Amino acid sequence: MPKKNEVEKVISEDELSKEFKEYSVAEFFKRNRQMLGYTGKVRSLTTVVHEYVTNSLDACEDAKILPEILVEIKSLPNGHFVVINEDNGTGIPKKNIGQALGMLLAGTKFARRQQKRGQQGIGAAYATLFSQITTGKTTHVKSSIGDGLVYECDVSVDINKNNPVISNEKEYRAKFRGTRIEIELAEVEYNRSNYSVYEYLRRTAIANPHSQITLVEPNNEIIVFPRAATEIPKQPKSILPHPLGITTSDLMEMAGVTPARKLSSFLESEFSRVSSDKVKELSALVANIDFERAPKTLTWEEAERIVSAISKLKWIAPDSDALAPIGTSQLEKSLKNLLAPESLKVVERPSKVFRGGISFMVEAAIAYGGNSGSGGGIATSANSRSEPNSSSEGKGELMRFANRVPLLFDAGSCAISEAVKTIDWSRYELKDWEKLPISIFVNFTSVYVPYTGAGKLAIAQEEEIIAEIRNALMECARSVSSYLHGMQRAALQEERRAIFFRYLKEVAQVLSEITGKEKTVLEEKLRKIAEERTSLLEAEDAEEQEDELEKLEKDASSDIEDSQ
Ligand SMILES: Nc1ncnc2c1ncn2[C@@H]1O[C@H](COP(=O)(O)OP(=O)(O)OP(=O)(O)O)[C@@H](O)[C@H]1O
Ligand SMILES: [Mg+2]
Incomplete structure (x- = not known):
């Protein structure tokens, strides 16, 4: 409030306009690197490797080829690191x-x-920009589409314009197909913690059993995460958006750029499951909208009414061919290969939808014993062999994945962690699973993963997603619980037998002295009695266990109903 006698100063239009500046998306992310996962030294290094490895796996899938990926990390005397990624x-x-490599928001995937x-x-x-702002260096790339010509150059980003800058180009003939990127980074660190490149690649190998991944660590140790399955995964189909998944803004945006000349043909051609009959049903629900009009003339209010009418109609579910899960047999092979567990249960749930129309699928597994649990060794290593965990050392680990990509960070806000938290593990006698040699695995598959941020580190806590993850995990937990029961039973039986047999000889001796009968005959008779008695007890135990499992099943199904 201006004081008495003080004249309110009007700032001129020119002065105000002078303050207005535009800045590029590159500048924005340069200032907000934490949004893309670049916080902390170990995490920043893992983020760079994550970006390259996901691109490599996508590119191999496009090429319908079994991936062979090399990640090499070198440390330089000045404290910087060099990362090489080749596919x-x-x-x-x-x-x-x-x-x-030199322009943000450019790629082949977001429109597909x-x-x-990705x-x-x-x-x-x-990653190029991160190198540039931490070391002032350019990123070196070598690539060939396999036509005999190899192209190499250095790339950087013109931050003001978000444009690529290319230098030192060369082209030559050589036998090479794929991409090799070499980048120098500062403000990063290498170790083998739970957030490290090592752990990231270990998990990537589990969820991508068809790939062979080699890691060369700064101390020159070479670790090979071997290929566990030679089948190339099925290529997911491209699909049109399902009407139930769109918002008013999506509809307006698509209507603004469509080549279709009528609203009706626009809806039929650019959405899945929309037939001419469905358009008729829609037009009956929304008054005063002419579906023969040009889509570009659609107003926001009309689009809002169409979206609301869409939610009132019955639709065929989205095509699940668009989803490519890992598959139970591949996942089983992979987990056995890397964790050598004593007990393993893998579950693949049927596809479901969230937000009304986005299809997704959940795969889950629980591995117990062997190398399961964090710090678990790996099955093969080129010049070193990691020792497996002894069961007592095991610590429960939760491995989260989205479209086979490990999510190492931001566990707290993720739908997978939330689902794990809401399960009553004591029902399965796994209350302290975090202290047991257990690996809990969850892979969320969808054409559209609802990440909580641009860094793609956690899955949004949508109700339908959490319910599916819970259901899958409870099924796995039941199986592990029954394995643990079986183990306990076997141990008990063993103990009982041992007690009987320990005294058998002595009892036969005493009886022989009293009765004057042959000791070996008495011993044989006693052995028979002991065996009959223990098998009777075993049968009783097994019956008891059946009852317990039945109860567990009942509890779990009521639990599943509660969560739906
Ligand atoms: N190793 C690679 N082999 C082939 N193409 C690649 C490779 N790396 C990157 N690309 C191409 O470069 C584009 C940009 O990659 P970038 O990682 O920036 O984005 P993206 O993978 O499309 O999405 P996201 O930002 O979610 O990772 C990709 O869409 C792809 O076309
Ligand atoms: Mg990418």
Whole structure:
């Protein structure tokens, strides 16, 4: 409030306008690197590797090839690190290398509506930018689409314009197909903690059993995460958006750019499950909207009414062919290969939808014993062999994945952690699973993963998603619980037998002295009695266990009903 006699000063239009500045998306993320996962030294290094490895796996999937991926980390005397990532995927066409590695929000995936690890077109270019702002260096890339010509260059980002800058280009003939990127980084650190490159690759190997991943650590140790399955995963189909998944803003945006000339043909051609009959049903529900009009003339109010009418109609569920889960047999092979567990249960749930129309699928597994649990060794290593955990050392670990990509950070806000938290583990006698040699595995598959942020670290806590994860995990927990019961029973039986047999000889001796009968005959008779008696007890135990499991099943199904 101006004081008495004080004249309110009007700032001129020119003065105000002078303050207005535009800035690029590159500048924005340069200032907000934490949004993309670049916080902390170990985590920043893992983030760079994550971006490259997900791109490599996507590129191999596009090339329908079994991935062979090399990640090499070298430490330099000045404290900087060099990361090399090489794959045998599609390669990047020479004319797109600048966009791929030197321009944020550019890529081949976000417009495809296909289940891919990458979605946004930021990952690789931001790694280039991170190198640039921490070391002042450019990123070196070598790539070939396999036509005999190899192209190499250095890339950086023009931050003001969000444009790529290319230098030191060379092109030559050689036998190479794929992409090799070499980048120098500062403000990063290498170790083998739970958030490390090592752990990231270990988990990537579990969820991608068809790939062979080699890690060269700064001390030159070479670790091979071996291929567990030679089947190339099925390519997920591209799909059109399902009407139940769209918002008013999506509809307006699509109507603004569609080549369709009528609203009716726009809806039929650009959405899945929309037939001409469905358009008729829609037009009957929304008064005064002419579906023969040009889509571009659609107003926000009309779009709002259409979206609301869509939610009132019955629709065929989205096509689940668009989803490519890991598959139970592949996942089983992979977990056995890497964890060598004593007990393993893998569950694949049927596809479901969230937010009304986005299809998704949950796969879960619980592995017990062997190398299960955090710090679990790996099955093969080139010049070193990690020792497996002894059961007593095991610590329960939760491994979260989205479209086969490990989510190492931001566990707290993730739907998977939330689902784990809400399960009553004591029902399965796994109350202290965090202290047991247990690996809990969950992979969430969808064309559209509802990440909580641009860093793609956690899955949004949608109700339908949490319920599915719970159901899958409870099924796994039942199986582990029955294995543990079986183990306890076997131990008890063993103990009983041992007690009987320990005294058998002495009792036969005493009886023989009293009765004057042959000791060996008495011993044989006693052995028979002991065996009959213990098998009777075993049968009683087994019956008891059956009853317990039945009760567990009943409890669990009421639990599942509660969660639906
Ligand atoms: N190793 C690679 N092989 C082939 N193409 C690649 C490779 N790395 C990147 N690309 C191409 O560069 C594009 C940009 O990669 P970038 O990681 O920035 O984005 P994205 O993977 O599309 O999405 P996201 O930001 O979610 O990772 C990709 O869409 C892809 O076309
Ligand atoms: Mg990417």
